[in-house]
Amino acid sequence: MTGGCTVKLEVFEGPLDLLLHLIKRNEVQIADIPIALITDQYLATLEQLPELNLDGAGEYLVMAATLMLIKSRLLLPAEPGADGEVEEDPRAELVQQLLEYQRYREAAERLVDRPVLERDVFRGGGERLGGGSIATDGPPVRDASLGDLLSALREVLARAATPLPHDIFRPGLTVGECAQRILARFALGDGVDFAAFFQPGAERDEIIVTFLALLELIRLRVVRAGQTERFGRITVWLATASLAEAVELARQVTETETETWGRSGEDERQRPRDH
Amino acid sequence: MNVNALEIIEPRADHVVPDGQRVMDRLQAIVESLLFAAAAPVPLARLVQALDGHDRREVAAAVRRLAETYEREDRGLRVVEVAGGYQIRTVPEHGPWVRRLLGGRPPRLSRPMLETLAIIAYRQPCTRPEIEAIRGVDVDAVLTTLLERRMIRIVGRKEAPGRPILYGTTPEFLEVFGLPDLQALPPLRDLGELADILRATDLSLTPEGVVPTEVEGDGEGHSRATDDPGDGS
Numbered sequence: 001m002t003g004g005c006t007v008k009l010e011v012f013e014g015p016l017d018l019l020l021h022l023i024k025r026n027e028v029q030i031a032d033i034p035i036a037l038i039t040d041q042y043l044a045t046l047e048q049l050p051e052l053n054l055d056g057a058g059e060y061l062v063m064a065a066t067l068m069l070i071k072s073r074l075l076l077p078a079e080p081g082a083d084g085e086v087e088e089d090p091r092a093e094l095v096q097q098l099l100e101y102q103r104y105r106e107a108a109e110r111l112v113d114r115p116v117l118e119r120d121v122f123r124g125g126g127e128r129l130g131g132g133s134i135a136t137d138g139p140p141v142r143d144a145s146l147g148d149l150l151s152a153l154r155e156v157l158a159r160a161a162t163p164l165p166h167d168i169f170r171p172g173l174t175v176g177e178c179a180q181r182i183l184a185r186f187a188l189g190d191g192v193d194f195a196a197f198f199q200p201g202a203e204r205d206e207i208i209v210t211f212l213a214l215l216e217l218i219r220l221r222v223v224r225a226g227q228t229e230r231f232g233r234i235t236v237w238l239a240t241a242s243l244a245e246a247v248e249l250a251r252q253v254t255e256t257e258t259e260t261w262g263r264s265g266e267d268e269r270q271r272p273r274d275h
Numbered sequence: 276m277n278v279n280a281l282e283i284i285e286p287r288a289d290h291v292v293p294d295g296q297r298v299m300d301r302l303q304a305i306v307e308s309l310l311f312a313a314a315a316p317v318p319l320a321r322l323v324q325a326l327d328g329h330d331r332r333e334v335a336a337a338v339r340r341l342a343e344t345y346e347r348e349d350r351g352l353r354v355v356e357v358a359g360g361y362q363i364r365t366v367p368e369h370g371p372w373v374r375r376l377l378g379g380r381p382p383r384l385s386r387p388m389l390e391t392l393a394i395i396a397y398r399q400p401c402t403r404p405e406i407e408a409i410r411g412v413d414v415d416a417v418l419t420t421l422l423e424r425r426m427i428r429i430v431g432r433k434e435a436p437g438r439p440i441l442y443g444t445t446p447e448f449l450e451v452f453g454l455p456d457l458q459a460l461p462p463l464r465d466l467g468e469l470a471d472i473l474r475a476t477d478l479s480l481t482p483e484g485v486v487p488t489e490v491e492g493d494g495e496g497h498s499r500a501t502d503d504p505g506d507g508s
Contacts, residue, residue, distance in 0.1 A: 013387055014412035059412050100409055103464050107397060108389035110461050117451045119381035120370040124314045124363055220440065221422055221429055241428050241445055249429060 015063030016101045018045060023098075030102070031095055035074055039067040070094060144225040144234045146215075149194075152234050153211050156198045160207055173206060178213035179250045182236075183222070186243050194225065194234035222246050302329060302337040303344070307363075310341075316360030316450060358449035359456060382424075382451070391417045392426060396448065397463055400430045400441035418442065426451065 012018040022041050023030055046060055073090035089095075115121045144152075185192050197214060198207050214236070217223045223246070224239045240246040309325055310317060323334050338361055342354035352363050365373055374381065391414050394406050406414050421427045430443040444457070454460065 013390070014410060016411040063411070097409075097411070101411065104390055104393045104397070104409060107393040107461070107463055108386070111393055111396075111452055112384055112389055114452045114454075115367040115370075116382065116384070117364070117453065118379065119374075119384075120367040121364040121453065122370070122373045122377070123365075124311050221419075224423075239422055239429075241425065241447075245428070249431070 012045075012049070015060050016098060018042065018060070019063070019098060020102060020105075030098055033091055033095065035067065035071045035091060039064075039071050042067055066094065142226060142228075144227050148227065148234060149211075149215070149225060152194050153207070156195060156207055156211075157204060159200070160202060160204050173209050175209060175213045175216055176251075178206075178210045179217055179222075180247065182210065182213055182217060183243065183247050183250055186238050186246070190238050192236050194236060197236070217250060220249070222250050299333075299337065299340070302326070302333060303341050306334065306337045307341050310338075310354065310361055310363045314362075316358045316362040316446075318360040321360070355453060356455040357453050358446040362450070364453075387412075387414070387417045388421060392421060392444070392448070395421075395427055395442050396444050396457070396460060399443040399457075400433075402433055402435075402439040402441055404439060406442075 012021065019038065019042065020030075022038050022045070023033060026034070026037065026041070028034055028038075043064060046064060049060070070090045117123065182197050185196060197210055202210075214223070214225070218225055221239050223236050225234050225236045227234050238246050240249060305326060306322060309322060319331065319335060319338070322338070323329065323331050326334055329337075338354060344350075345353050351366055351369055353366055355362055355364055387410075390410055391406055394409055395401060398405065403414060403418060406418075418427070422429075425445055425447045427442050427448065428445050429440050431441045432438040433441050448454075449456065
């Protein structure tokens, strides 16, 4: 309906998906997989799969190795256990994994069968879901890469105050504190310009630690940095549902980092107050 | 509506019922206004707060009556319980027309997204490695998309080596799939049932080799333990 022509290829979501497909196609019991047959078909399918990306290929190959291992184990005569105990079927673990995966696939199907908001049912107000979020509003936003962030940092550093030669490190400047300071800016609203995190006239050490804090927050997915065009301005958004949540999360996750970054002189001050 | 002579003599006593009725009708109409204007799901407590002077039971009854009215009159709207509150939404059958009017594309829900979402929904809080163990594939990109769509959020870190990030679902997730709360998720096919499937074909190895209790008809290719020139090589 949306125009264009879609060629439906058999695309698999991963090795387990492919295995389940083969099991279904051969109409065999999931708990009693004819390993030799399935392994052969699995390998044959792998060869046909066009241009697997490197990551994807890795996952498929690991499964291929697992299948071949199971197959070879099945060919070996089973050694009776010490007290006649029955040995586990070499397939058991794989079967368990397949069943577990199948379980969630069914759950996913049941989810999508529900009336989905903005697909089947609509709420009032004409307001789009997640109003104000970068995913739905305005021009598409691409994540700013580390390179983008570094060049933005370079600009900020170019405007930095000339460092005083004797003042190497100002006390009390930690990544944890800078992270909280960064998040405080979101109290005024989401979508903060990158440059706004750096106070005019800030010194290099402060800028660097603030930048590290920002990277840390991005890494922990508390915030997201993005831009609407390449080399465009970088804007930072909250990635959590609320600011309070972001602050709590940052406090929790930077606790360990604070210890790492805290300098010896301040260790007393760095200790979490509640312990 | 019949004016009764008695009413004139004893207005208070006789008006109790019609008055109560009118109050309830008005309350129902006000609730309708509130839910319409809010658009987002409104918790009962918030309705009670806004409807100063009415107790919880009355407000709950008004919501219920509003919902019944919509259904009984076969209207284009429904009052549904989602994400811990009440919301007025269009009926699913009218979806195609509404979508055409609004012109938006329906939200994209790919299989990797749905599978990952299902795992997080049922197992939360859970970590990326846990999800990957189940799906057998890298889920980094999918998690980013789900975070962007605000269907999941970071809920903390696991006290385990590397302190991996823990994910959970958001109220938006409940809203998108029309769920009142997480307990409303349909139960997963349970492990007991899975174990039954395993038992049905007996996976245990006997000292003589793997012999399934029921031998499949084709018997080729997958006869185990014993030499099988048909495959291998």
